Amino acid sequence: MSLFYSLLTLSFYSLFFSLLPHPSAAVPFIGATYSPSTSATPSHVAGAVSSLGLDSVRLKSPDPAAVRAFLYSNASVLLTLPNSLVPSLAANRSAAFSWLSSFVVPFFPRAKISAISVGDDLLSSSPDLSPFLLPAIRNLHLSLSDLGLRQIQVSTTFSFLSTLSSSFFPPSSAQFLEPALSNVISPLLQFLGDTNSSLLVNVYPYNVYRLRTEIPIGFALFQEQRFNFRDDLATGVRYRNLFDMMVDAVVCAIAATGNDNIPVIVAETGWPGASGDPTEADANPLYAEMYLRGLVRHLRSGIGTPLRKEGVAGAYIYELFDKEEAAGKQGRTGKQNRSWGILYPNMTSKYDIDFSGSVGCLGGRDFLVVKLVWLVVIFVLASLRF
Numbered sequence: 001m002s003l004f005y006s007l008l009t010l011s012f013y014s015l016f017f018s019l020l021p022h023p024s025a026a027v028p029f030i031g032a033t034y035s036p037s038t039s040a041t042p043s044h045v046a047g048a049v050s051s052l053g054l055d056s057v058r059l060k061s062p063d064p065a066a067v068r069a070f071l072y073s074n075a076s077v078l079l080t081l082p083n084s085l086v087p088s089l090a091a092n093r094s095a096a097f098s099w100l101s102s103f104v105v106p107f108f109p110r111a112k113i114s115a116i117s118v119g120d121d122l123l124s125s126s127p128d129l130s131p132f133l134l135p136a137i138r139n140l141h142l143s144l145s146d147l148g149l150r151q152i153q154v155s156t157t158f159s160f161l162s163t164l165s166s167s168f169f170p171p172s173s174a175q176f177l178e179p180a181l182s183n184v185i186s187p188l189l190q191f192l193g194d195t196n197s198s199l200l201v202n203v204y205p206y207n208v209y210r211l212r213t214e215i216p217i218g219f220a221l222f223q224e225q226r227f228n229f230r231d232d233l234a235t236g237v238r239y240r241n242l243f244d245m246m247v248d249a250v251v252c253a254i255a256a257t258g259n260d261n262i263p264v265i266v267a268e269t270g271w272p273g274a275s276g277d278p279t280e281a282d283a284n285p286l287y288a289e290m291y292l293r294g295l296v297r298h299l300r301s302g303i304g305t306p307l308r309k310e311g312v313a314g315a316y317i318y319e320l321f322d323k324e325e326a327a328g329k330q331g332r333t334g335k336q337n338r339s340w341g342i343l344y345p346n347m348t349s350k351y352d353i354d355f356s357g358s359v360g361c362l363g364g365r366d367f368l369v370v371k372l373v374w375l376v377v378i379f380v381l382a383s384l385r386f
């Protein structure tokens with residue numbers, strides 16, 4: 001009897017509070033990454049981005065034609081400056097001017113270039129170049145200021161697993177690893193705070209799920225499955241999905257450096273729909289669709305993470321098209337052969353997901369009516385019982 005009563009009260013409260021308006025101050029943007037390939041011309045890509053309802057595109061290795069394709073598009077553009085150019089930009093302001101005059105000046109502001117990532121996961125893929133990273137970022141920022149283009153943010157991308165200590169559960173214990181912390185990340189966070197720019201970090205629940213066998217698949221796929229380590233006792237919050245746990249680990253690692261309130265943009269996230277490695281059974285189209293649908297619903301809800309109510313500033317889904325090499329032969333082991341693309345080469349969507357989030361929104365009228373009816377039913381049941 002008391003259990004019955006508790007359940008009723010619980011349902012009553014959860015329904016009642018779900019009827020209150022969501023604290024949706026700024027809903028994160030959703031974009032996708034694109035690496036120029038031969039199967040799709042840049043103008044087709046710009047069309048696909050807007051028809052998918054994406055707000056932004058991240059060009060992983062831009063060529064001017066790809067930037068040009070986004071002239072007059074509503075989608076904002078995040079450019080990536082290749083790792084190989086980082087030393088010359090660090091040494092020489094005119095190299096920064098010359099890069100900007102090819103990739104930015106001819107297009108901005110007709111193409112909504114929002115930010116430039118200096119390098120792509122440089123700390124893990126080219127660690128020898130890390131001493132050049134901050135000087136290159138500063139030179140690019142100064143050059144943009146000289147050109148009067150202060151609206152464009154300058155930052156760089158990191159990978160979650162290679163920059164955070166392995167003890168990121170619970171999130172409150174997360175820290176950036178040395179020596180990258182002292183040499184690069186601390187001064188970078190200072191720079192980002194001074195220039196109102198965002199930290200860009202790749203967040204792949206898929207990879208953490210594969211490393212930590214105790215994580216149930218539903219927790220990684222936004223199904224709110226129970227998980228023994230989902231409570232963070234230090235902060236007193238409970239996690240409902242792995243994505244939020246990883247984002248809050250980044251938020252805590254930033255806070256541990258004494259830099260609060262640096263916006264976080266997820267530079268890459270996704271779930272592979274296929275893998276060349278037969279042991280990767282979780283790389284399948286069903287899970288990929290569940291992950292992406294859960295991600296879009298979560299971001300569009302504007303609810304944020306337990307520790308940061310505004311959540312991430314935005315997220316880029318990796319990636320629009322499968323890598324061309326995936327079908328090729330040379331140099332790629334089966335293990336790396338994963339298909340992350342959300343579009344087929346013929347530009348049709350692999351998954352049934354509305355990235356604009358305009359349908360299935362919890363604020364819908366029908367949903368409201370259903371909830372109200374349930375409230376009445378629960379109320380009547382409760383009064384009958386007592």
Ligand SMILES: *[C@@H]1O[C@H](CO)[C@@H](O)[C@H](O)[C@H]1NC(C)=O
Pocket residue numbers: 050072073074
């Ligand atoms: C951009 O958005 C405006 C207003 O929502 C719309 O009228 C216009 O067609 C869009 N342009 C493109 C290229 O999608």
Ligand SMILES: *[C@@H]1O[C@H](CO)[C@@H](O)[C@H](O)[C@H]1NC(C)=O
Pocket residue numbers: 091092094095098
């Ligand atoms: C600086 O960069 C410019 C343009 O990229 C190049 O012409 C020049 O030789 C460079 N100067 C030095 C000192 O590296």
Ligand SMILES: *[C@@H]1O[C@H](CO)[C@@H](O)[C@H](O)[C@H]1NC(C)=O
Pocket residue numbers: 194195196
């Ligand atoms: C940062 O943003 C705040 C609020 O948007 C603004 O007042 C401030 O001038 C900006 N600072 C810089 C350096 O752009």
Ligand SMILES: *[C@@H]1O[C@H](CO)[C@@H](O)[C@H](O)[C@H]1NC(C)=O
Pocket residue numbers: 274275276326327328329332333334337339
């Ligand atoms: C990679 O995977 C794709 C499909 O997932 C397959 O068509 C291709 O043959 C695979 N390539 C290699 C080298 O395993």
Ligand SMILES: *[C@@H]1O[C@H](CO)[C@@H](O)[C@H](O)[C@H]1NC(C)=O
Pocket residue numbers: 344345346347348
């Ligand atoms: C596009 O390609 C996919 C996979 O090859 C196929 O299933 C689909 O029917 C194609 N759609 C069109 C419109 O050609």
